[in-house]
Amino acid sequence: MMLKETYKLSNGIEIPKLGLGTWMIDNDDVAKAVVDAVEIGYRHIDTAQAYQNESGVGEGIRTCGVDREDLFITTKLAAEVKSYDEAVSAIDQSLETMGLDYVDMMIIHSPQPWKDFGGEDRYFEGNREAWKALEEAYQAGKIRAIGLSNFQKEDVENILSACIVKPMVNQILAHISNTPFELIQYTQEQDILVEAYSPIAHGELLKNEKVVDLAEKYGVSVPQLSIRYVLQLGLLPLPKTANPEHMKNNADVDFTISDEDMDFLKNIETIKDYGEASVMPVFGGKL
Ligand SMILES: NC(=O)c1ccc[n+]([C@@H]2O[C@H](COP(=O)([O-])OP(=O)(O)OC[C@H]3O[C@@H](n4cnc5c(N)ncnc54)[C@H](OP(=O)(O)O)[C@@H]3O)[C@@H](O)[C@H]2O)c1
Numbered sequence: 001m002m003l004k005e006t007y008k009l010s011n012g013i014e015i016p017k018l019g020l021g022t023w024m025i026d027n028d029d030v031a032k033a034v035v036d037a038v039e040i041g042y043r044h045i046d047t048a049q050a051y052q053n054e055s056g057v058g059e060g061i062r063t064c065g066v067d068r069e070d071l072f073i074t075t076k077l078a079a080e081v082k083s084y085d086e087a088v089s090a091i092d093q094s095l096e097t098m099g100l101d102y103v104d105m106m107i108i109h110s111p112q113p114w115k116d117f118g119g120e121d122r123y124f125e126g127n128r129e130a131w132k133a134l135e136e137a138y139q140a141g142k143i144r145a146i147g148l149s150n151f152q153k154e155d156v157e158n159i160l161s162a163c164i165v166k167p168m169v170n171q172i173l174a175h176i177s178n179t180p181f182e183l184i185q186y187t188q189e190q191d192i193l194v195e196a197y198s199p200i201a202h203g204e205l206l207k208n209e210k211v212v213d214l215a216e217k218y219g220v221s222v223p224q225l226s227i228r229y230v231l232q233l234g235l236l237p238l239p240k241t242a243n244p245e246h247m248k249n250n251a252d253v254d255f256t257i258s259d260e261d262m263d264f265l266k267n268i269e270t271i272k273d274y275g276e277a278s279v280m281p282v283f284g285g286k287l
Pocket residue numbers: 020021022023024046047109149150171172196197198199200201202203221223224238239240241242243245246247249250282
């Protein structure tokens with residue numbers, strides 16, 4: 001059962017292999033989504049300060065009926081926070097907003113503020129300051145693991161060159177038709193777990209005929225094939241849905257994609273755009 005499996009982070013903490021993404025689930029709806037997911041067996045929830053649903057996620061965690069220590073909650077330090085003082089207060093604000101004594105993991109949402117995403121300024125100093133605040137919160141027991149998101153190789157190197165505590169994850173865009181193999185290999189070689197966000201390409205893979213055909217061959221849905229693909233690369237998938245049927249479907253991935261079909265999926269033509277979501281910086285848009 002995939003929902004019971006875990007990866008071990010470099011500090012020895014276990015993290016459930018499949019997490020529920022909550023981007024674009026309204027704060028008013030997300031507590032129910034968390035409760036439904038936990039009832040189905042999910043133990044890992046991914047939110048962010050930027051999603052503006054941390055309070056609803058916290059409510060779901062507090063009311064779901066499963067012991068807090070059996071759940072793994074990740075939130076993200078806002079991409080715009082690039083100074084030590086701002087990071088210290090933003091970390092405490094997340095705990096307060098969620099109504100939790102600790103979070104399992106907090107990660108820097110992006111090396112650059114969204115308005116500069118993908119630009120030349122890598123904010124090296126600001127990221128080291130934000131990292132220092134995360135390290136201190138980690139050492140104070142407010143956070144059980146700390147990490148990165150959207151960090152390219154040079155951004156990871158910047159943290160590794162200055163850190164006391166090494167990052168435990170890097171959460172990046174990774175799915176069939178857009179898998180950054182070099183960055184994945186580099187990151188994994190540093191003993192940093194790679195989390196795959198938008199594993200279904202924000203829904204766009206449902207429209208890819210080659211993927212639809214292969215899913216049919218395995219008798220699974222496109223989301224199941226997409227989730228299984230990233231798992232077989234050693235990544236941690238974070239599919240988003242508030243629909244309990246989809247939650248169940250996405251967790252039912254105990255099948256194996258053959259080596260030959262993995263090669264086929266690795267070489268599928270790169271996605272051209274992300275439809276309406278193309279305006280988002282993570283999908284190539286500019287704010
Ligand atoms: N760190 C970052 O910068 C970053 C950026 C993007 C995303 N993320 C994280 O990754 C998570 C997932 O990414 P995402 O939200 O972009 O998209 P995604 O998980 O790749 O795709 C979500 C889409 O797939 C649909 N879907 C999910 N399961 C399905 C199923 N079994 N059958 C049919 N349709 C299904 C959803 O529809 P329904 O909602 O109708 O089920 C939704 O339209 C986010 O929620 C967030 O936690 C992080």
